[in-house]
Structure formats: structure tokens, C-alpha cells
Amino acid sequence: MQNNRVLCVISGGLDSTVLAYKLEREFALDFVSFDYGQRHGQRELWYAGLTAERMGVTHDIVKIPDLGAFLPSALTDQEVSVPHGHYASEQMRSTVVPNRNAIMLSIAAAIAAGREIPLVSFAAHSGDHYIYPDCRPEFVDRFNRMLLSALEGSVAVIAPFLNQSKTDIVVEGAILSVPFASTWSCYEGGEYHCGKCGTCYERREAFQQAGVEDPTIYEE
């Protein structure tokens, strides 16, 4: 085991990018991303690749091309429109991809085990708890217990932002000089951030509350 290594699950979004910059100060990193047919995938993954390139980090993309077709979610189904409005509202439930974190973390843990990397990181934060059950502390605890059985203690998941808000993450990113403009949040996956979907709302609000200048170009 190489105790100074972490395999980062990185989407190309703000949270996982700031987390990579935070972990880079203490650990050697590998990146893994997932292409499961998400509508904003090409934008996200391009930015994840950009961050990998800047950091000089190995970056693998695991493709599960059929997964989107099997799962009903506004994030993967082109016929369901992405709801607009604030994250913490019932209509945003249509953006839940069921069991997404269990799937991504199980695959990441397998890759980490193969490379003898003891830690897998992901960037769930407190703002995700309301809608996404697989971003809650209870899920992370139970996932780690499951992993203790499945991999006999060789790999554990860490989620350093689990009890922090997105505003806290923006503050931390500003201190770490993260190039925020090189991260992608919008679920629509257009040329610019739409400014109307839940994750655009959340992104904008976090910069405002953090008192950090928001370099994002929003269509609206």
C-alpha cells in the first residue's frame, strides 16, 4: 500500500475540482471519471481532463454507455427536461440518478485496490443531503462498512466536504487559487452555464454567499 496516494472521483464540477486542489497538497493523486450518458457529460469530462492536465495527474474515464438508457433521470434521459429552480425543492428529485454514488465508488474502489491505493475521495457536501440520499453521512459510513467486507480493509472512501456547504467549498477554493472558470456545473450542458437549473442556482448562490467573485458566464 502507498499511503500517500488518493484516487479522486472527479466530475469536472466545482466541488470535486476544489477537493482535488485540497488533496494535492498532501497526497499523490490519480483521477477517475465516469461517462454514464449524462446529458452534461461531455462538458464536465472535458473540464476534468483539463484539471488532470494542469496537475499532471493520470486520468481514466470509465464508460458505462448503456447505464443512462436503463435509468430514468432528467440527467440521462433526453426526453425529460431538466427542472429549473432551487436545488432544495421537490421537482429537483427528477435529477436523481438512483444509486449513482454506490456505482461510481464501487468501481473506483476496485481500481484503487488494483493499484494498491488506499483511499478514494468524492466531493459530496451538505447541500446535497436533502435530495440525494447517497450523499449523506449515513451512506458514506455504510458504504465503508460494506467495503471493509468486500475488500478486506484495503480501500476506504473519504468525503472531506461531507459536512461543509458549497459556500465553504468556494471559500476554500479561493484560498487554494482554484481556477473556478475551468469547472462545469450546469446540468443542461450548453455552451455556457444556463443560470436556471438547480446546480446553476446553487453555484451562483455559493459565490455570492462566500463573497468571492464568480467568473462563470451565465446565459441568463
Place this chain on the structure above:
Amino acid sequence: MQNNRVLCVISGGLDSTVLAYKLEREFALDFVSFDYGQRHGQRELWYAGLTAERMGVTHDIVKIPDLGAFLPSALTDQEVSVPHGHYASEQMRSTVVPNRNAIMLSIAAAIAAGREIPLVSFAAHSGDHYIYPDCRPEFVDRFNRMLLSALEGSVAVIAPFLNQSKTDIVVEGAILSVPFASTWSCYEGGEYHCGKCGTCYERREAFQQAGVEDPTIYEE
């Protein structure tokens, strides 16, 4: 929720095929198989498809084409040879695909949640416990606890053969008139079962101990 439905994780092997015949008596079934670059995958999956066709069951194959390349195992790496000999021996550890069941069951649970199917079955049995940590009762318990958090109780995993031996499974299969010749075990994935790898040993021994005629053609 449709309480009479089960999504069966089926490989095309003896255990999962007998389990499908057992569950068919009580439940309406869907099948899901995984193509993760396993060396014997094409044989296995062909037989899984044959069983689906005979039973008139929907059968989806989830492809994770890169997974094999990321994972070190004799089952996915063409440059590592499949060890010969009995299952319960140290050298068979090279056939462990790390975290395989967590990956397959996480994806199956997501698909089940999307279809409102409350149960996912898999065919781990007591003979798998020694080498494969993710076939042990503790793993199944902890996986279900994790799933309770991730999917809020909508899907659970069942493993009806968890405390039975492969010999018990052959006995049950004989009672259910399972066409054993239409199942595939061998890790080599040649034209016939090799008769020398761990799973061929185990298959042969189970028929002998069960006192059931073995219709398998072995090369040796």
C-alpha cells in the same frame, strides 16, 4: 412497487441459472448480465441469453468495456493465465476481480429501482466464501444496509444459496429439471469446459457429490 418481481443477476453459470429456475416458481423475473471484459464472457453470456429466451424473460447486458483493463485479475487479463486446481487453494486468488459483486449489485439495484422491482438476486454460495470476500454473508448484510441508505429502502438484495453448497445447488437443479448442459462454468472460455480450472473442478465435484449425472463435456 411490484412485489412479485425479482431482477436476477445472471452470469450463465450453473448457480445463477438454477437460482433463476427456483425463483421463477414464485416471481416474475428480469435478467441482467455484465460484460466487463471477462475472458469467458462470451460463452457465459451466450448461455445466459439462452436461458432468458427459454424462460421468455427480458435480458439486459450492461457493458463496462474498460473495467477489465483497469483491474488485475486472471479473469480479465489475457496475459495472466488461469490457475489450475481446486477452488479452495491460495493460487485461485488470482481469479478475484476486486469488488466485482459490489459493482454488479450496485448497478442492478439502480436498474431495479428505476423499474420499481423490489428485489435483486445473486447466486453466491458457501463454496465461494473462502476466496471471494464479496460472496460472504457479512458482505451481503452490509451491502443491504448501504442500499437502505442509498435507495431509501426501495430495493434489497437476496442471495438464497448463500449458506448452501454447490452440491446442494446441483441437487436443487435436478429437482427443478434445469438443463445443466446449457450452463457455462469454465474460466478459460474455450469450446468445451477445460476440466482443469478451479470452477471446472468445483462443477465436476458438485455433480459427483450430488449423485447427479453430469452432462458437461470436459476436454480432460
